[in-house]
Every structure is written in structure tokens, then in C-alpha cells.
Amino acid sequence: MPKGDASKGELKTPSCRFCHGSNGIASQASYxxxxxQQQKYLYDSMLAYTNDMRIGPMATMMKGQLQNLTSQDIADIAAYYSEMK
Amino acid sequence: MPKGDASKGELKTPSCRFCHGSNGIASQASYxxxxxQQQKYLYDSMLAYTNDMRIGPMATMMKGQLQNLTSQDIADIAAYYSEMK
Incomplete structure (x- = not known):
């Protein structure tokens, strides 16, 4: 996992916020x-979506959201959310 | 999703605690x-493991952990963790 930078991660989360909340608390109980959340778990989970290791309508949606992000982007986003109180 | 009972859920979580902590905080950053966590998301995620909609070594481990649980058990566990502070 690349070393994540939370401040850079914040800049990469506009599309995350619609479902996961601007405070990291989901807008619906399905999300x-x-x-x-644990930084490594967040990173691994995002990679699981991009690698087709999570399947289903929500996983397909998440894969689409993540498709243009590099592993560094994903590490930065993981850092951002893991450091959020 | 069946209606979950957190007090019953607590009784069904001994095997969860080793990795996810007795306080619901994971013992390792991979977990x-x-x-x-959102109750519906917890329920859906556990079902995703049992239904092979999550793939990989950790998913295989989770499927094993969940294999003897009913959907009511899973709803009770989801209620327990979602209500945990």
C-alpha cells in the first residue's frame, strides 16, 4: 500500500461524499x-472493487466510481477517511 | 432483512471478537x-460473504465464520454492532 496523504485524499473525495457523507457517516443504511475506519481495510476494500473481488450492483457502482483513481489516490482517500473522527 | 435483536446478537459474536475486537474496533488494520457501522450494510456485507459476492482469502475466511448462521443470526449480529458506540 502506498503511503497515504489525508490532505490530498480530501481533494479526491467529492464523489464519495454523496453516499458516504461529508462527515464520513453514510446517508443511507445500505452504505x-x-x-x-481502518486505513488498510479501506485501501484493500477499494482495490477489491477495482479487481472484481466484490460482486453485485453496489460493487459495480463502486468499481465505476474508482475506475480513474490510481493506487496512490486510493491510499490518500483511505488516509483521509481513517483519520476522520 | 429480519429485524435484529442486539442482545441476542451479542451472544453470537464470540468468534467475531478475535479480529473485530470486543469493542468493535479491529485488532489489525486489515480488518x-x-x-x-450501518446495520443494513453490516447485514448485506455478511450475506455477500455467504453468497460468494466477496472473493479472496479474507472473504473465504469470513464465509467459513458465517456458514452456520441463519439470516436471523446475521441480523442480530448487525443490530449488535450497529448499536455499539
Missing amino acids: PNLAG | PNLAG
């Missing part, structure tokens, strides 16, 4: 809260 | 925190 996970991200605030304070 | 997700569960405390305060």
Missing part, C-alpha cells in the same frame, strides 16, 4: 460509514 | 471496525 458504510467510513469515518475512522 | 474493519464494526462499532457503530
Whole structure:
């Protein structure tokens, strides 16, 4: 996992916020809260979507959201949410 | 999703605690925190493991952990962790 930079991650999260909340608390119970989640778990989960290791309508949506992000972007986003209180 | 009962859920979580913590905070960064997570998301995620909609070594481990649980058990566990502070 690349070293994540939370301040850079914040800039990459506009599309995350619609479902996961601007405070990392999900807007619907079907979506996970991200605030304070483990950094490595967040990183691995995002990669699982991009690598087709999570399947289903929500996974397809997440893969689309993540498709233009590099592993560094994903690490930065993971850092941002893991550091959020 | 069946209506979950957190007090019953607590009784069904001994095997969860080793990785996800007795307080719902994971013991390693590879594992997700569960405390305060959205109830429906927890339920859907556990079902995703049992239904092979999550793939990989961790998913295989989770499927094994969940294999003897009913959907009511899973709803109770989801209620327990979602209500945890």
C-alpha cells in the first residue's frame, strides 16, 4: 500500500461524499460509514472493487466510481477517511 | 432483512471478537471496525460473504465464520454492532 496523504485524499473525495457523507457517516443504511475506519481495510476494500473481488450492483457502482483513481489516490482517500473522527 | 435483536446478537459474536475486537474496533488494520457501522450494510456485507459476492482469502475466511448462521443470526449480529458506540 502506498503511503497515504489525508490532505490530498480530501481533494479526491467529492464523489464519495454523496453516499458516504461529508462527515464520513453514510446517508443511507445500505452504505458504510467510513469515518475512522481502518486505513488498510479501506485501501484493500477499494482495490477489491477495482479487481472484481466484490460482486453485485453496489460493487459495480463502486468499481465505476474508482475506475480513474490510481493506487496512490486510493491510499490518500483511505488516509483521509481513517483519520476522520 | 429480519429485524435484529442486539442482545441476542451479542451472544453470537464470540468468534467475531478475535479480529473485530470486543469493542468493535479491529485488532489489525486489515480488518474493519464494526462499532457503530450501518446495520443494513453490516447485514448485506455478511450475506455477500455467504453468497460468494466477496472473493479472496479474507472473504473465504469470513464465509467459513458465517456458514452456520441463519439470516436471523446475521441480523442480530448487525443490530449488535450497529448499536455499539
